Amino acid sequence: MRRQTFVSRLDDRLRTDDYADVDASANGLQVGRAEGTVERVALAVDAAEATIAEAIERDADCLLVHHGLAWGGFDRLTGLHYDRIEPLVEHDVALYVSHLPLDGHQELGNAAGLADVLGLGSREPFGEYGPEYVGTRGTAEDTYDADDVATLLDKELNTETQVLDFGPNEIEDVGIITGSGVDWVEAAADAGLDALVTGEGKQKAYHEARDRGMNVFLAGHYATETFGVRALGRLAEEWGIETTYIDHPTGI
Amino acid sequence: MRRQTFVSRLDDRLRTDDYADVDASANGLQVGRAEGTVERVALAVDAAEATIAEAIERDADCLLVHHGLAWGGFDRLTGLHYDRIEPLVEHDVALYVSHLPLDGHQELGNAAGLADVLGLGSREPFGEYGPEYVGTRGTAEDTYDADDVATLLDKELNTETQVLDFGPNEIEDVGIITGSGVDWVEAAADAGLDALVTGEGKQKAYHEARDRGMNVFLAGHYATETFGVRALGRLAEEWGIETTYIDHPTGI
Amino acid sequence: MRRQTFVSRLDDRLRTDDYADVDASANGLQVGRAEGTVERVALAVDAAEATIAEAIERDADCLLVHHGLAWGGFDRLTGLHYDRIEPLVEHDVALYVSHLPLDGHQELGNAAGLADVLGLGSREPFGEYGPEYVGTRGTAEDTYDADDVATLLDKELNTETQVLDFGPNEIEDVGIITGSGVDWVEAAADAGLDALVTGEGKQKAYHEARDRGMNVFLAGHYATETFGVRALGRLAEEWGIETTYIDHPTGI
Amino acid sequence: MRRQTFVSRLDDRLRTDDYADVDASANGLQVGRAEGTVERVALAVDAAEATIAEAIERDADCLLVHHGLAWGGFDRLTGLHYDRIEPLVEHDVALYVSHLPLDGHQELGNAAGLADVLGLGSREPFGEYGPEYVGTRGTAEDTYDADDVATLLDKELNTETQVLDFGPNEIEDVGIITGSGVDWVEAAADAGLDALVTGEGKQKAYHEARDRGMNVFLAGHYATETFGVRALGRLAEEWGIETTYIDHPTGI
Amino acid sequence: MRRQTFVSRLDDRLRTDDYADVDASANGLQVGRAEGTVERVALAVDAAEATIAEAIERDADCLLVHHGLAWGGFDRLTGLHYDRIEPLVEHDVALYVSHLPLDGHQELGNAAGLADVLGLGSREPFGEYGPEYVGTRGTAEDTYDADDVATLLDKELNTETQVLDFGPNEIEDVGIITGSGVDWVEAAADAGLDALVTGEGKQKAYHEARDRGMNVFLAGHYATETFGVRALGRLAEEWGIETTYIDHPTGI
Amino acid sequence: MRRQTFVSRLDDRLRTDDYADVDASANGLQVGRAEGTVERVALAVDAAEATIAEAIERDADCLLVHHGLAWGGFDRLTGLHYDRIEPLVEHDVALYVSHLPLDGHQELGNAAGLADVLGLGSREPFGEYGPEYVGTRGTAEDTYDADDVATLLDKELNTETQVLDFGPNEIEDVGIITGSGVDWVEAAADAGLDALVTGEGKQKAYHEARDRGMNVFLAGHYATETFGVRALGRLAEEWGIETTYIDHPTGI
Structure with a gap:
């Protein structure tokens, strides 16, 4: 070509x-x-x-x-x-x-691929970035707990997921921003999600997750992208x- | 008071x-x-x-x-x-x-304290940030290898250090930027250092360390600060x- | 609620x-x-x-x-x-x-309320502020002179109105920007209004009103808002x- | 010439x-x-x-x-x-x-002239504006009360001074920013002054003076300049x- | 009027x-x-x-x-x-x-008038400048060579055209940006044009024309406008x- | 090396x-x-x-x-x-x-070299550009007229100089900004120079030279650099x- x-x-x-x-x-x-x-x-x-x-x-x-x-x-x-x-x-x-065009693409993108792994339905764009989006949100068919999610990510992405399990025990509505997505912890909370799955951690993510009561899964920058x-x-x-x-x- | x-x-x-x-x-x-x-x-x-x-x-x-x-x-x-x-x-x-005033303080600061742990002498400010500095560099009394450094950090900081050991086997001149300091990998290489000790990782640090031949120690944001x-x-x-x-x- | x-x-x-x-x-x-x-x-x-x-x-x-x-x-x-x-x-x-949302609201806003006091009809937004408006203009049923307006404002707003009566003797078309609105003297003149009613004065308003031949009523910041x-x-x-x-x- | x-x-x-x-x-x-x-x-x-x-x-x-x-x-x-x-x-x-060069000039300027009227000694520049100053501060020979100051200003400047007398009863240390100087109410308080003399008012000056306990004299923009x-x-x-x-x- | x-x-x-x-x-x-x-x-x-x-x-x-x-x-x-x-x-x-409104006007503008001189048809706006255009492109009825164009411009515009004849020998598709238009050499090449006609030269135009293989006619700023x-x-x-x-x- | x-x-x-x-x-x-x-x-x-x-x-x-x-x-x-x-x-x-470092160097630079050609003495930096200079000024040993200067430039620089001879007939004090220096016509006039020698022309230079009464020599961008x-x-x-x-x- x-x-x-x-x-x-x-x-x-x-x-x-x-x-x-x-x-x-x-x-x-x-x-x-x-x-x-x-x-x-x-x-x-x-x-x-x-x-x-x-x-x-x-x-x-x-x-x-x-x-x-x-x-x-x-x-x-x-x-x-x-x-x-x-x-x-x-x-x-x-x-x-x-x-970012690949992060945000709702079909071909990184978050979309990770949403497939988690079996999320009813998907919508998530993660506003100026006038565009850089992630995806969706709803799990069956309810997960935090261990389920971590185990699934570890296996499918060949990674070691770090879990900040400060959110609800039952996880249904999940937001995904691959790579460096911890800046969206508050947005995930405001959107009523049960968990945010992302790649690499930043110090401030710990206390934001804790104070807003959000489950955050740090599955690795490379592994999620x-x-x-x-x-x-x-x-x-x-x-x-x-x-x-x-x-x-x-x-x- | x-x-x-x-x-x-x-x-x-x-x-x-x-x-x-x-x-x-x-x-x-x-x-x-x-x-x-x-x-x-x-x-x-x-x-x-x-x-x-x-x-x-x-x-x-x-x-x-x-x-x-x-x-x-x-x-x-x-x-x-x-x-x-x-x-x-x-x-x-x-x-x-x-x-940043505390990161950069050459006596009371985070990097200064970590330099004590590593026993570094001949210290100078390191890590330009506009007109100021946010870290410290110094020279080890005896030569370390990468394992020595990691073991020492793990023990003294009660952490699990991730090592990107792409630099020289013998480590003498060490730069320290605590917390989120991987943006200074190139500066460490340009300054002729053997290793950069910092806190949390970012995806781009891996390949920068690899391509510039630098040892990078990721000892944790909290642990280094x-x-x-x-x-x-x-x-x-x-x-x-x-x-x-x-x-x-x-x-x- | x-x-x-x-x-x-x-x-x-x-x-x-x-x-x-x-x-x-x-x-x-x-x-x-x-x-x-x-x-x-x-x-x-x-x-x-x-x-x-x-x-x-x-x-x-x-x-x-x-x-x-x-x-x-x-x-x-x-x-x-x-x-x-x-x-x-x-x-x-x-x-x-x-x-500003309350200044500019054409029904609930400060200028709208003041336009009621002055009995203005045929109202339209007035006072461009970027893509929005912060005031109102309208036409009096009967023609006022400057004293009429000042007397009415003093009575209804419980204030002491300062008058810069450099405009036409007969006042029909009135622009209102409550609070600190003297920056719109020229806009009022360009729009063909007979008077601008606002709150607090600024030095430059005097000569702008004089040179553009505009009646300006300074009825007080608090009183108009x-x-x-x-x-x-x-x-x-x-x-x-x-x-x-x-x-x-x-x-x- | x-x-x-x-x-x-x-x-x-x-x-x-x-x-x-x-x-x-x-x-x-x-x-x-x-x-x-x-x-x-x-x-x-x-x-x-x-x-x-x-x-x-x-x-x-x-x-x-x-x-x-x-x-x-x-x-x-x-x-x-x-x-x-x-x-x-x-x-x-x-x-x-x-x-501003004339506002800030410590000898020929507007504030300097007004300081003469108030008989202030021990003068220093007051009112930082970037790297320059736009006013003057000084100390009265004898203590004034708020009425004294207002009366003096009214007489010497041929004006009607509006007084926000929320500060100490005894006025010794006075800051002067002629014209539109109410933005320096907090600076006057932080500097430990007893009063700020300026020209025209702005709505926010009232509550700032009240909440910081400062005497503010609004002697008119023209009159002070x-x-x-x-x-x-x-x-x-x-x-x-x-x-x-x-x-x-x-x-x- | x-x-x-x-x-x-x-x-x-x-x-x-x-x-x-x-x-x-x-x-x-x-x-x-x-x-x-x-x-x-x-x-x-x-x-x-x-x-x-x-x-x-x-x-x-x-x-x-x-x-x-x-x-x-x-x-x-x-x-x-x-x-x-x-x-x-x-x-x-x-x-x-x-x-610029006159440069870009497709009927009354400078480029439009020059396109008439060159007898260009199938015209379209050319020369993006933010959201607007500042020139015109069109196709010659018969193919020109570089000398033809220069001779025509010299005669009709009463000027001395400087030619950078680094483009194709046969010139059909011509872009026109009058005055100071050499910044559009690359745009002309990207658009597949055979020549760019403009007014005054700049040093960098020579090598850009040479390296992108574009005919550039410098017919004078005044003469083209x-x-x-x-x-x-x-x-x-x-x-x-x-x-x-x-x-x-x-x-x- | x-x-x-x-x-x-x-x-x-x-x-x-x-x-x-x-x-x-x-x-x-x-x-x-x-x-x-x-x-x-x-x-x-x-x-x-x-x-x-x-x-x-x-x-x-x-x-x-x-x-x-x-x-x-x-x-x-x-x-x-x-x-x-x-x-x-x-x-x-x-x-x-x-x-620009080479334009402005008072010994090795483009303007310095051209000043040698013109035999200028009593040299000083000329052509402010932020906190630096990009040209040189100096005084001719003997007075030139405009033709002298143009002839000399043509011969020594192997160029065809365009002359805007709107300045004094006797040229002694000359400013030089090589390349694209016509933006300094006003600066040359304010500095009391008799002529500005530069490289390429811009449309506005003609009328600025004419209205400020300045001799401007356009000796070519390449030739002067x-x-x-x-x-x-x-x-x-x-x-x-x-x-x-x-x-x-x-x-x-």
Whole structure:
């Protein structure tokens, strides 16, 4: 497929432009020429030396990630930036990035994928971020308790979930903001949810969860954010493009 | 001691005013009247319902914390804010806060206290934050390896340290930014340090540490930030004020 | 009535959210818990020690004012802020505030109430403030002269109106911006009005009125702004809530 | 005197440049050519049609005022701006403006002149405004009560002073911010003053004065601000320039 | 025609208000009273001493220009500003300005007029500028080569066109941004155009044109911007107003 | 020489850091690793495909330019940016940039070099740009007329100078701002200079020069800006580094 076609299709599907003003990440084609073709896409959560090297190793011509290299642009191309960009340039591997558009996508996104794992129905967007959303909420078929949720997450995401079980014993209505989502503890409480599932912790989350009586599940940043790029991989496969998923957990 | 005297002495010693433009935290006296006296100070890392209740329980007339309630001020006094402020007002407990001034203090601060634990000499300020610093660097007497550091931290801080051991095997020059300090991985590398010791992790820290070849120790936000308030407690004792430390680990 | 219901009804009726970006005042519930009930509302123009004390004296559980305590939020809760908030917290009196939403409301608002006093018909919003309005204009049934207007205002508002009678002798079309509205002298002239009625004066108003040939009536800030809260009081009475108006003129 | 010399001397003496970043007023030569001479200066508090016409009538070649025409510049020259500028241009009358530099000048300024009237000694700058001051404080030789102050102001300034006598009965330490200075009520209280003398009132001043226990004297904007331009007039006379003071009270 | 009518008609036709947020030029009536009449309009590209003097010489009561005097307003009226405004005021000549609204107007604008010269059909707006456009694109009936375009421009615009002929030999699709339009070289390339015609050059245009393979014609700022005001002159003639075009080329 | 040493020496000499807040250009090492050595430096005015290709052709390991690639950083690395950066990365050529620091350097800078050509003595910094300067002024030994200056510039800079000879016939005091310096016409007049020499023209320069009576020489952007990089080349030669100047005039 022509590279330009590939990029346009993804941008359309993910509504990349709608997130341009609220996301520090330069989403869409972030590094590379618009010309050329895409035959083989490597998928990864993070763009970094290890995943870039592996993408080259696997002979990909495009690396599609959730966390790219440019956050608020590049001041200059030196140090860490240069080290990461050099192999992309030398092997002509394009870098396609989708950060918040992929967090918020209600079908292909990270939260949507995690909601599947938890078997949530009656879904709606959750997690306002300016005029957009970056997560999903839904209702469990049967009531969980906190241990159920943690056990399920540990097993399905291959992670060790930290539980702040300050909320109700019976968990039905769950909000999901993958990655770094603890800033939405109050929003979850205001929305009447029983639990918030997210990735990495921050100190203030503990007392906010405790004081607002909310169950918060910290299942790991990496572990909660593999769904989106893998869903995009399945989409690319449908378009006739070969894909390969590079699993590189960070333990964070 | 008159409350006003107590507040002024702390503000002078911690250079509260110098951090006014760079810290979102409203440092100094954050809640309460300037009038009255201070007889008994409770010390805690976080101001929240649990620690406030405990301070009242222990009959304190002032609660001195690292993490206060106002970050960029209070929009209004409702929800979580109201719940936390109400008991302070009802029991006339003043809230004194010192966030970045306490992180950066080279003698009384969190990083300084942690540097004592690691036995670092030849210390200098580390971690530029606008015109100020928020951490400390120093040199170990004997060379550590990564396991040594982790073991020492686990024991002395009663924590479980996560190690990103991508740096040199022999660790001598160590930078410390307690709490949420992973944004200084590159600065640590540029400064030629062998390791960065900090509190809580962020996803991007993993690959930055890996790509810049830096040892990063994530010893926990709470665990790394008890030093400052306890040092202020010792100071207050010297001034003839009774103190009591409220230990409430968050596991984060 | 549940406190939350009371707050929501007022916010809806006054379109509180629509003014959020243009008003420095934190409108809506400004201090207090959302939980609990509202049985007895005290109404006042200003929230300050005297009116708060009187509201407690009259056993109100909610104080509803035009001028609240938070303008651009509270940096911290000390000094004047603490002195005013303490009695609210100690007696669990909620503070509900409506500043510009109440100025601009074309039915319940301050300008609307003053337009009733002046017997104005054919009313329209007046006084653009960003995308909203903060006043009202209308046409008198019979032509006034400047003395008529001043006499009427003095009598009905129990005030001493200062007159800048630089406009036409015959006054028919009148703009009203209560409180501090002299910044709209030019707008009144551009709109072809014969007079502007407002509250307190500013030095520059004199020459603007003189040079643009406009009649300006300075009837006092307090005196022109009792209408809105009293109209909300009547509304609350309709909802079955007891109300009491605290009259505390400032002479300004 | 050459116009350029006149302008430079005033700018130097008043430190016009130091106020450039904090004052919305375009201070210094605001309208007119730098070329030409100054033989006869008209002095007035406000630049407006009446004072400009009078300056022309009195054959002045320069009008020196406290309140000029440009506040944050002129968007365009139409309406009120055009009407005021036209006669200046047609009669080649230069407009020199000194707003905050004249308020804050500790010798020639408005507050300094008013401090003379009140017989204050031990003077210091008062009223921080960014890095500058806009007023003066001092100590009365003999103690005043509130009536004394009001009577003195009424007589010497030919005004009707409104008194908010919420402060101590004995008034010794007085802060002065002429014109619109009620925003400094809290600063006056924090500085331990017994009274604040200023010009025009604002609604919020009443309750701030009441709640902080401060005597506030509202002696009128115009009445408190004639001192500065008259002092500059005396200075100009010393330089051999004829001057004429245009008295045009606004009653505000 | 009443001056107010003249101004309103032009503002409506040119959509002056729509450009208010994106244009530093104060468009519409920039200097003068709204009152009075317009009998005789002088048209010029620039408002400056020479064209203002000539307008007065030709007895115009309004000068209509593309480049006015106020860019981001006037800080004060001194120096160059005073020298230019003085004759306008003394002879009561109104100044009407239309900068970007006239660049972007698809019928009366500068680019539209230049597109007529080049015989372009299938026109569409070109040159995004915030939410508006400042140029036009179209397709030539017959294919040009670079020399053809330059020769045509030189002859019709009485100029000396500088050619950066880095684009295709056959030129069909042409973008036009008059005046200072070299910032749109990349946009022209992205839009698949064969050439960009603009006015004055900037250093960076050379290499951008070279590296993106774009033909760029620098036909002069003045030479490309006479169309708009002349079109407005024809419009004014239709309204029964006398007009006179002041030709004052700058050679830039 | 080690690359890091080379970069540090230039940064020190040019005071790169002092211009960081005022220059949109990312000065200093803009693209490339800090590691490695510098043996052979190519010098050019502009970084673009042609000069980069030529630097590679001449086997340089560093390209030192006045106009770099990053202005306000890179949003992303695509299009023109990618095309220019790719060859730098593939051939490991570092890009060192010095924009305003080189314009303003009073010894090595562009204006300084041009002042040598004009034989100016009694030099001082000219052209305020925030807290820094971007040009030079000086006095000619013998008086020039406008033709003398133009002839000299044409010959020495191999250019065609456009002259706006609206200033005095005898030219002694000359200001120089190379490149795009016409914004300083008024500053030149205020400073009492007889002429301003700069590079490229802008439409507004014509009338500003005419109305302020200033001689302005437009000698071309490229032609006036070769001095700085060539001076840096001589410096590098002194440090034992081979250099080669890539001459690529733009005609602008």
